[in-house]
Amino acid sequence: MYQHHKLNSSRLVLLLKQWAHAQGVQPRPDVAEQLSQWLSTVDAVALSRALHALESTDSPAIPHKQHPVDSRALQAAFQSTRAELVELVTVPPAPVKPGRQRADNTSPDQPDPQAAAEFAVHVARYLALHKQLDARVAALRLQLRQGLSVGPPGLRRLAALDAVLQQMLGAREQRLWASLPGHLERRMAQLRTAHEQHLKAAGRDDDPHRWSLPGGWLHAFERDLQALLLAELQVRLEPLAGLLEAAQNDAPCSTHSAPKTRKTPEPETGMIE
Secondary structure, three states, X not given: OHHHXXXXXXXXXXXXXXXXXXXXXXXXXXXXXXXXXXXXXXXXXXXXXXXXXXXXXXXXXXXXXXXXXXXXXXXXXXXXXXXXXXXXXXXXXXXXXXXXXXXXXOOOOOOOHHHHOOHHHHHHHHHHHHHHHHHHHHHHHHHHHHHHOXXXXXXXXXXXXXHHHHXXXXXXXXXXXXXXXXXHHHHHHHHHHHHHHHHHHHOOOOOXXXXXXXXXXXXXXXXXXXXXXXXXXXXXHHHXXXXXXXXXXXXHHOOOOXXXXXXXXXXXXXXXX
């Protein structure tokens, strides 16, 4: 029950559900139910074999040189990487400028609200940030596994199992990440439509230069894009947090206790309707 609650309470799941509700889209099946379909019978057999292989490597007949796990260093690496990635995705975007002088004499050196309203501009930035998240989190995950692999049998098995699961589920995860820009595009269209409907109902003229100001639909979309990236980061770090917690809980084998660190403050996330 606890895992079911955790899966359905993730920031990413809640955000996508709220967007879907605002767009009148029927929610997809339960997240835990979908995850249960990730492993086929063939995958289950492969996972069982991997688990047996891990157990055999820890046989008393096969000696291992065991070292204390430095959970303090692993904690520092986790917190540092997380803080850097939060900062990366929350940096305000540069103003969008037109590719050339437009018919209305908008200078190429000045921000262009019409250009900023094109989804292609935002998805390109999103995909670039997504790629950086992918690379940095993968490097940190490998670092944590290497830290655990020198420890006692339980932590070594956990590190090896994490590697097996990452390889087994990696392709499916990438397909899920690839679906997020579609959610983002629909969210942008929904915000712009709501903005236009509000203007029509109020009998007011539109002013593109106000789109990116607080209260504007494009400003709200920027906050939602940031919220999506922060939610994605949270999900990506969940397995790593599990590895770190295992290292910290193995007190007899850890010579360093994890320091108390102040949680990196996160900015206000996107406009949720």
